[in-house]
Amino acid sequence: MIDLRLESVRRQSTRVRSGDLESLAALVDTSRAVLVCDPEVRRLHGAKLPPCPVIVVPRGEEGKSFASFASLAEGFAAEAVDRGWTVVAVGGGAVLDLAGFAAATWLRGVDAVFVPSTLLAMADASVGGKNGLDLGGRKNQVGAFHAPREVLLDLSLLDTLPDAEFASGMAEALKHGVIEGGAHFAFLEGLRNGRPSGAALEELVARSVACKARFVEADPFEELPSEAPLSRRVLNLGHTIGHAIESATGLPHGLAVAAGLASICRFQASHGELAARDAERIGRLLDTFGLPASVAEAAALAGIDDSPSFRTRVAAALSADKKRDGSGILAALPCALGTVRVGRVALAELSSFVMEAP
């Protein structure tokens, strides 16, 4: 009889720190590093990158395709990237997701260092070790957990970020504020305009990273039972309906998440599970940051007619959600500012809500 237990070590740790893009050279052995970025980031910030081979990948969700992954892997082969090398991704969440997946799988795993260049990537995507590729219009269907060794935050990179992309990042930051409630939410309410800068921006990013880190440290591989208060699934707040809106509209991720957050708040309020006052405060913040606060506003922003066939596409995308489980779907449900629970919602109920919701 064979009775053997293999103790596997899945430690993953990340250091997140502020620093100029120029200080990247001190964090990696530049003779054994390959840079991954999209053409826009290379055009805007390429001059500050260390002298390493650069592989340019397509911008946005197009980069998270199997075709991009294959050409990135071919680039690694051409540069003879071996297990002692570091993959350095400089870019938004899409570039980090692609490069992170490539680092997780190339030679069964090499080091990654991330330099997020969008607010969304600084406040959210660079932390936590999740990466992913899209498949047939479905988000993040293939992915791994592979935490970067270092995350370097250079807030000055955001100076070149267009307003719509900044707003997209604000949606994830607002999601963190709803999860934390209290002083965090009040801080967001105290921001004077939709595009904070200087110390306010630094505090915004620091608060988001701290919120995400709290859940990731407690539940690095999303294995805690969904009812656990620190289940990583709480971070999916706004994403169940948000991903469906993103698939149906092609809007930038954060803008779709904002509409998804507003919708799930309305859903909860309609069940008496979220006080109308809290839902209104969240709605006001979405307005302050110029974010869509309904499915209809998301459609308008994407220039799509808000017709029954559009709503049907959103509902169909909901059914394809990864967190679907038979006739139900696991969703992060806001119950109050600072209280989000993960619960199973009947898919039919959520779909009909999406068909009718504002």
Ligand SMILES: NC(=O)c1ccc[n+]([C@@H]2O[C@H](COP(=O)([O-])OP(=O)(O)OC[C@H]3O[C@@H](n4cnc5c(N)ncnc54)[C@H](O)[C@@H]3O)[C@@H](O)[C@H]2O)c1
């Ligand atoms: N892995 C995670 O934990 C996680 C979390 C949240 C979101 N995501 C993923 O992140 C992606 C969205 O992130 P995003 O919006 O940052 O992605 P992105 O990489 O698509 O960047 C958005 C756009 O901004 C441009 N850009 C990037 N940096 C710039 C700069 N400094 N100046 C000017 N333009 C710049 C890019 O060229 C691109 O056109 C989605 O695919 C989403 O699924 C992942």
